[in-house]
Amino acid sequence: RKEVEQDPGPFNVPEGATVAFNCTYSNSASQSFFWYRQDCRKEPKLLMSVYSSGNEDGRFTAQLNRASQYISLLIRDSKLSDSATYLCVVPQGGGSYIPTFGRGTSLIVHP
Amino acid sequence: DAGVIQSPRHEVTEMGQEVTLRCKPISGHDYLFWYRQTMMRGLELLIYFNNNVPIDDSGMPEDRFSAKMPNASFSTLKIQPSEPRDSAVYFCASSPTGGNTEAFFGQGTRLTVV
Numbered sequence: 001r002k003e004v005e006q007d008p009g010p011f012n013v014p015e016g017a018t019v020a021f022n023c024t025y026s027n028s029a030s031q032s033f034f035w036y037r038q039d040c041r042k043e044p045k046l047l048m049s050v051y052s053s054g055n056e057d058g059r060f061t062a063q064l065n066r067a068s069q070y071i072s073l074l075i076r077d078s079k080l081s082d083s084a085t086y087l088c089v090v091p092q093g094g095g096s097y098i099p100t101f102g103r104g105t106s107l108i109v110h111p
Numbered sequence: 112d113a114g115v116i117q118s119p120r121h122e123v124t125e126m127g128q129e130v131t132l133r134c135k136p137i138s139g140h141d142y143l144f145w146y147r148q149t150m151m152r153g154l155e156l157l158i159y160f161n162n163n164v165p166i167d168d169s170g171m172p173e174d175r176f177s178a179k180m181p182n183a184s185f186s187t188l189k190i191q192p193s194e195p196r197d198s199a200v201y202f203c204a205s206s207p208t209g210g211n212t213e214a215f216f217g218q219g220t221r222l223t224v225v
Contacts, residue, residue, distance in 0.1 A: 032211045043202060043216035044154070087154070091210030097142065098167065099210045103153035 003027065004090050006102035013109055017078045021105045023088030024070045033071045034089040035062055038104065044087055048073070078109045117203050117217035124224055129191040132220045134203030135184055142209045145178055145188050146202040148219075154202070160186065161209070193224045 005024045013019050025033075032051050036044040048055055050071055054063040061074040071090075075082055088102040116135040124130050136143045145157040158168040163180045171178070175194070180186040190197055200221050204214040 034213070043218050045216070046213045049213070089214075097161070097209030097211075098156060098159060099144065099204070099206070099214045100156065101146075101154040 003092055003100050004088055004102040006088050006105050008103055008105060010106035010108050013078055013107070015078055015080060015109055015111055017109075018074065018076045019078060019107065020072055020074045021086055021088075021107075022070055022072050023090075023102055024068075025088075025090040026069070027090060027092050028066075028069060030090050030092070032091060033062075033064060034099070035060075035071075035073050036087040036089055036101070038085045038087055040084075044101075047086070075107075078107075080109050080111065083107055083109045115203055115205055115215050115217035117201075117220050119220060120218060121221045122223070124193055124222075126194055126224055127192045128224075129189065130193045130197075130222060130224075132188040132190075132201050132203075132222070134186045134188070134217060136186070136203070136205030137215055138184065140205035140207050140215070142206045142214075143180060143186050144204045144206075144214060145186070146204065148200045148202060157188070190222075193222075195224045198222055198224050 003026050035047045037047045038044040048062045050062045050064050059076045063072045085104040085106050087104045089099050092098045092100040118133045144159045146154050148154045157170045158178045160180045178188045200219045202219045204216045206214045
């Protein structure tokens, strides 16, 4: 099993739609989790951190299910500007010092 | 702070040539990571440093790759000799305390080996 797995998509949704991405991870010892956003030909940037059961920031909600070892990202009322690749990040390694990235899920929001 | 600074932004080189990528992390960050991104494999960690010391280089693909961090404000990733399959975007990232905190990325170096 890969350390961090995501459905690559693409998810193609109309404006205003609600879309959800899942990410599964293998290291049960991980305590913190992150979602990053990467625009085309740009660097990844932090979108949200998830330290407990979940986190909400406006239209974005991240949830953590430790028992099943997955985290999810929910985007409500999608905007054209939400089109990007969303990367799930789970710290790995002995001291959980290594940010380990999933392959990313591509989202395309169309008019 | 200006953020993580990488240079060059783009590099085109011929197979067999030496390539050196440079990175200046955010001041005060103890961790520096070098990643490579390709369509096929996504973001792969190549090597990371803690307080200028290389901790894990198991992701470095071959002996042709080497990385150094001579001081807290500068790191290099060198490929010698370069091959076409090394073509990728190389990112440098830094973070205050490692994987449990946000990693700040540079804008990347887009390397093309012809």
